[in-house]
Amino acid sequence: MKAVKIAAHAVITALVVSGVQAAALKPLPPKPSAADIIKESKAADWRALDPENTLYMDLPAGRVVIELAPTFAPNHAANIKALAREHYFDGLAILRSQDNFVVQWGDPDEKNPREPKQAKKTLKGEFTVPMKSDSGFTRLKDVDGYAPQVGHSNGFPVGRDPKTGETWLAHCYAMVGVGRDTDADSGGGTALYVVTGQAPRQLDRNITVVGRVVSGMPLLSTVARGPAPMGFFDKPEMQVPIKAFRVAADLPEAERNKFEVMRTESTTYQKVVEAQRNRGGPWTKVAAGHIDLCNAPIPVREVK
Amino acid sequence: MKAVKIAAHAVITALVVSGVQAAALKPLPPKPSAADIIKESKAADWRALDPENTLYMDLPAGRVVIELAPTFAPNHAANIKALAREHYFDGLAILRSQDNFVVQWGDPDEKNPREPKQAKKTLKGEFTVPMKSDSGFTRLKDVDGYAPQVGHSNGFPVGRDPKTGETWLAHCYAMVGVGRDTDADSGGGTALYVVTGQAPRQLDRNITVVGRVVSGMPLLSTVARGPAPMGFFDKPEMQVPIKAFRVAADLPEAERNKFEVMRTESTTYQKVVEAQRNRGGPWTKVAAGHIDLCNAPIPVREVK
Numbered sequence: 050m051k052a053v054k055i056a057a058h059a060v061i062t063a064l065v066v067s068g069v070q071a072a073a074l075k076p077l078p079p080k081p082s083a084a085d086i087i088k089e090s091k092a093a094d095w096r097a098l099d100p101e102n103t104l105y106m107d108l109p110a111g112r113v114v115i116e117l118a119p120t121f122a123p124n125h126a127a128n129i130k131a132l133a134r135e136h137y138f139d140g141l142a143i144l145r146s147q148d149n150f151v152v153q154w155g156d157p158d159e160k161n162p163r164e165p166k167q168a169k170k171t172l173k174g175e176f177t178v179p180m181k182s183d184s185g186f187t188r189l190k191d192v193d194g195y196a197p198q199v200g201h202s203n204g205f206p207v208g209r210d211p212k213t214g215e216t217w218l219a220h221c222y223a224m225v226g227v228g229r230d231t232d233a234d235s236g237g238g239t240a241l242y243v244v245t246g247q248a249p250r251q252l253d254r255n256i257t258v259v260g261r262v263v264s265g266m267p268l269l270s271t272v273a274r275g276p277a278p279m280g281f282f283d284k285p286e287m288q289v290p291i292k293a294f295r296v297a298a299d300l301p302e303a304e305r306n307k308f309e310v311m312r313t314e315s316t317t318y319q320k321v322v323e324a325q326r327n328r329g330g331p332w333t334k335v336a337a338g339h340i341d342l343c344n345a346p347i348p349v350r351e352v353k
Numbered sequence: 354m355k356a357v358k359i360a361a362h363a364v365i366t367a368l369v370v371s372g373v374q375a376a377a378l379k380p381l382p383p384k385p386s387a388a389d390i391i392k393e394s395k396a397a398d399w400r401a402l403d404p405e406n407t408l409y410m411d412l413p414a415g416r417v418v419i420e421l422a423p424t425f426a427p428n429h430a431a432n433i434k435a436l437a438r439e440h441y442f443d444g445l446a447i448l449r450s451q452d453n454f455v456v457q458w459g460d461p462d463e464k465n466p467r468e469p470k471q472a473k474k475t476l477k478g479e480f481t482v483p484m485k486s487d488s489g490f491t492r493l494k495d496v497d498g499y500a501p502q503v504g505h506s507n508g509f510p511v512g513r514d515p516k517t518g519e520t521w522l523a524h525c526y527a528m529v530g531v532g533r534d535t536d537a538d539s540g541g542g543t544a545l546y547v548v549t550g551q552a553p554r555q556l557d558r559n560i561t562v563v564g565r566v567v568s569g570m571p572l573l574s575t576v577a578r579g580p581a582p583m584g585f586f587d588k589p590e591m592q593v594p595i596k597a598f599r600v601a602a603d604l605p606e607a608e609r610n611k612f613e614v615m616r617t618e619s620t621t622y623q624k625v626v627e628a629q630r631n632r633g634g635p636w637t638k639v640a641a642g643h644i645d646l647c648n649a650p651i652p653v654r655e656v657k
Contacts, residue, residue: 148571149526176638192498194643222453222551231635246574247526247551247648251632251641267452267578270550274571328555331535334480337555339498344551 077336080329083321087311087348094317095309095350096204098263102126103297104133105306106154106265108143108289113265114297114306115225118205120183121218122175122259125227129238129259130296131168137239138294146272147280149246153228155239157288163239171237174229175257177215183207186216187314189322191339195219195250199342201313205261206342208253218258221248221343223266227257245270248343263308263349311348321348381640384633387625391615391652398621399613399654400508402567406430407601408437409610410458410569412447412593417569418601418610419529422509424487425522426479426563429531433542433563434600435472441543442598450576451584453550457532459543461592467543475541478533479561481519487511490520491618493626495643499523499554503646505617509565510646512557522562525552525647527570531561549574552647567612567653615652625652 081089104115119126132138138154141163145153156162164170180186186207188200196208199219206224209216218224224244229236236257243262262269272289275282282288297305311318326340385393408419423430436442442458445467449457460466468474484490490511492504500512503523510528513520522528528548533540540561547566566573576593579586586592601609615622630644 148574192496194496194645195641233638248645249648250643250645251629251637251648253641254639255637270452271575271577273575325555333555333559334537335558337499337557339554341498341552341554344553344555 077330083324086320090317094315098308100298105295107293110268114263115260116263117260122257124172125257125259128169133294133296135166138291142288142290145281146274148274151242152269153242169237174233176254177217180214180216183216204310220252223262225260243269307352309350381634387628390624394621398619402612404602409599411596414572418567419564420567421564426561428476429561429563432473437598437600439470442595446592446594449585450578452578455546456573457546473541478537480558481521484518484520487520508614524556527566529564547573611656613654
């Protein structure tokens with residue numbers, strides 16, 4: 050069977066394409082792939098998720114695991130945990146699935162919506178934070194049209210602008226954001242969305258991003274698209290019910306998943322990125338010489 | 354209900370962010386959104402799909418409509434039509450769904466695969482074509498890390514390199530490519546894939562891209578992800594059968610869909626792109642000042 054074989058096996062640095070026919074190029078020498086580098090990684094290249102910053106959203110088909118990013122949205126991360134702890138989301142549902150964009154969950158009852166008890170309904174937007182608040186940045190050398198600088202901070206894709214001193218989480222696939230109305234401060238975490246398509250980076254700095262799905266994306270990305278505008282479901286039976294939404298720390302240890310994320314500040318991670326940026330042969334004929342922020346994989350593994 | 358409201362309503366050119374808090378910025382004045390501009394478009398801004406370059410893939414859940422791009426892959430486009438005309442794909446299936454990457458279809462029977470009758474099994478790769486073969490290019494002014502120049506050619510996203518004189522179709526969401534083995538010339542169209550995730554632009558110039566899905570993406574993007582490596586299905590019942598795969602011209606006119614694509618060389622299209630590049634208020638607080646090639650919408654409408 051013919052397969053789109055993207056498991057690159059090797060690479061060298063940026064290839065200069067000098068001929069017109071790619072097929073006429075000298076074959077790229079093999080080099081280790083991202084998968085090879087991940088396989089050779091050491092224990093120190095990984096960090097365990099902090100149960101206090103990890104959310105479990107249990108759907109009928111399985112569990113979605115979200116890592117919160119309190120560095121970038123401290124008040125929203127705390128409020129979403131408070132919502133989880135008062136069981137705010139339990140029994141609510143995924144209400145929207147828009148192709149090549151997002152899924153979103155919240156309260157289906159628009160007329161008589163559930164009110165948070167202790168948690169806040171709205172918060173001041175946390176669209177950006179001062180760069181000095183973030184000590185974990187590792188820059189990618191690659192050009193980006195949406196931000197003067199891009200890279201990763203403790204496992205999250207970020208943009209930053211030295212001129213304004215701001216940094217922010219980038220809207221890549223699997224990132225979790227806070228729905229809001231027109232007012233910048235009208236969100237609080239009672240409506241959350243996850244990016245399921247091409248990175249909508251135009252939302253960067255316009256909305257509070259609070260974390261990233263580290264496991265369970267297929268449970269969200271395959272939700273049937275809604276027929277109403279913006280992918281909303283027009284029939285209650287299209288909704289996907291949320292069975293439970295918990296802070297991992299609140300579950301007995303035996304019921305927690307043990308995920309680890311590769312340290313994006315490690316040299317191993319830089320090698321993973323480089324292996325994707327400039328793949329080797331024999332399948333790859335022309336190395337890209339570039340990687341987009343949202344194409345850089347952030348390896349996750351489950352420790353059984 | 355709180356919604357991720359991305360229906361932008363207005364815009365002005367690139368906004369200089371001078372403060373640290375986005376919320377403290379002067380509100381962006383409203384301006385027409387992409388949707389507003391599409392609504393105001395004229396008949397001359399649109400072109401009908403050519404039935405001779407349009408494919409219908411009928412799945413149990415509905416029809417996927419593909420526009421072929423013979424300018425960029427003349428031999429593969431012709432061969433895929435020949436395959437369709439000898440009913441090569443009828444009864445075959447979607448065999449693979451890899452999250453945030455592609456779906457792929459072909460012959461599930463690896464041991465005894467169907468052989469093309471008149472059509473070719475393999476062709477010389479058409480990864481790039483000379484720029485002079487393409488007269489329809491309209492450049493985007495936006496920077497791109499994967500290609501020296503990007504833009505659109507007759508409704509398709511493309512990259513080009515004036516130094517090598519090459520142009521190629523870009524791997525954006527919904528683009529259709531030709532699966533191949535390690536040899537550059539080992540594909541021919543019997544295995545096809547569609548991008549269902551973040552644009553895998555590293556595949557550009559490494560594989561033959563033949564067209565774009567203009568309708569029916571949700572039928573492909575929501576196919577349950579396969580559990581085997583690269584998203585392949587490990588059980589036959591996971592496969593999605595292809596009921597029929599036809600050239601639109603071969604169907605009676607009453608059975609054809611009438612789709613139109615906005616002319617990407619039109620000034621109206623440039624306005625659509627600009628409305629996305631620099632959105633207006635009030636929902637948007639900071640205009641992106643940039644648009645990624647694969648974020649630029651290519652409007653399609655069905656004429657009933």
